[in-house]
Amino acid sequence: MRIPTRTLVTACVLSVALLAAGCAGAGVKQTRVGDLVFLQAVGERGPGPFTDSAATGPAASESPRIGAKMSAGELAAPLRAARTVSGAAPGLYRGTPRVARCDVERHIRYLAADPARADAFAGVVGVRRAALPAYLRDLTPVVLGADTRVTNxxxxxxxxxxxxxxxxxxxxxxxxxxxxxRVRCVCGNPLAPPAPTRGGASARGTPWPGYRPNKVIVVSPAPRAVTSLTLVDSGHRTWTERRTGHDVRRDRVVAPPARATTSPSRTPRTNPARTAPPTPAAPPPTPTAPPAARAPGAPGTPRAHGTSSAAGVSGVPGGSEAPGLPAADGA
Structure with a gap:
């Protein structure tokens, strides 16, 4: 029996409507239809937090201060190809020596108190519920040094x-x-690498000062497992080697790496080549008049900053800002 064309069209329309309603019915499921990416500030827990917060210490933004206001066009700019940075890159993450900004044991207790949540969490990270404590203790507490795309x-x-x-x-x-x-500490949510988007993704939410779509990064896995991460403390201008795992008591302060991903300086660095043009060569002095003393701070006057064996690091003596991540000059 031949089915009338009108019946086929009606069935297709109903199927599409039901599919759209099922996928975009509530909250976060809309991201699967519209390729939306939700902006989540440091202290914002977001929809459906897995647990109470396990973050410790005050929430502090590491976003750079940008004086100029964003235009409507910049706010609506799609998130296309984000820069990719290796997870083992020195300076990718922030950290203060022997200070963990996430209480792993507290997070373990939260999940242990609710088996259903623990099962859902374990399903995302790919371990059994009984293995969650060991899995979480093997993770390392750090602070994001740049606005970062993830699957939450x-x-x-x-x-x-x-x-x-x-x-x-x-x-x-x-x-x-x-x-x-792998875990966002303020809400206990498991994290995964971001999913690819079709033709870019539109951001939804309230942007924070310093947010720029073209500054967002994606973290790629290091080529091999690492035993430590090199963190930068932008407040104290120090670098820390942190062994992988939840125990930060083994942290040790180290010299700046030869090639750093970002700068520990909290203030914008200027380019001397733009702000201080070379001083023309002065004519030789005459026998009757000694040469005039150069005023302190005049162009071409060496600054007494010392030297450093590390190259490509801004905010430390002898360094220069490395390309890549924005300097962390916000608080």
Whole structure:
């Protein structure tokens, strides 16, 4: 029997409507239809947090201060190809020596108190519920040094629903031995690498000062498992070697790496080549008149900053700002 064309059209329309309603019915599920990416500030827990906060200390943004206001066009700019940075890159993450911004044991207790949440969490990270404590203790507490794209997960209806997000620089996370963010500490949500988007993704949410779509990064896994990460403390202008794992008591302050991903300086660095043009050569002095003393701070006067064996590091003596991540000059 031949089915009338009108019946086929009506059935197709109903199918599309039901599919759209099922995928975009509530909250974070809209990301699967519209390729939306949710902006999540440092202290914002977001929809469906898995647990209470395990973050410790005050929430502090690491986003750079940008004086100029963003235009409407910049706010609506799609997130296309983000810069990719290796999870083992020195200076990718922030950290203060022997200070953990995430309480791993507290997070373990939260999950142990709710088996359904623990099961949903374990399903995302790919381990059994009984193995969660060991899995979490193997992660390393750090702070994001740049606005970072991730796949976040909300706990809804006893399951984990994934959605795309940009986490603000300064967010406390736990990373694995490839440097990938795996847990967001303020809400206990499991994290995964971001999903590819079709033709770019539009951001939804309130942008923070310093947010720029073209400054967002994606962390790629290190080529091999690492035993330590090199963190930068932008407040104290120090570099720290942190062994992988939750125990930060083994932290040790180290010299700036020869090639750093970002700068520990909290103030913008100027380019002397632009602000101080070379001084023309002065004519030779005459026998009757001694040469005039150069005023302090005049162009071409050497600055007494000392030297450093490290290259490509801004904010330390002898360094120059390396390209890549924005300097962390916000608080």
């Amino acid at each position: 997960h909300a706990y809804q209806d006893r399951r984990a629903d994934d959605y795309q997000a940009v986490l603000q620089a300064g967010t406390a996370v736990l990373v694995d031995d490839r440097g990938l963010p």
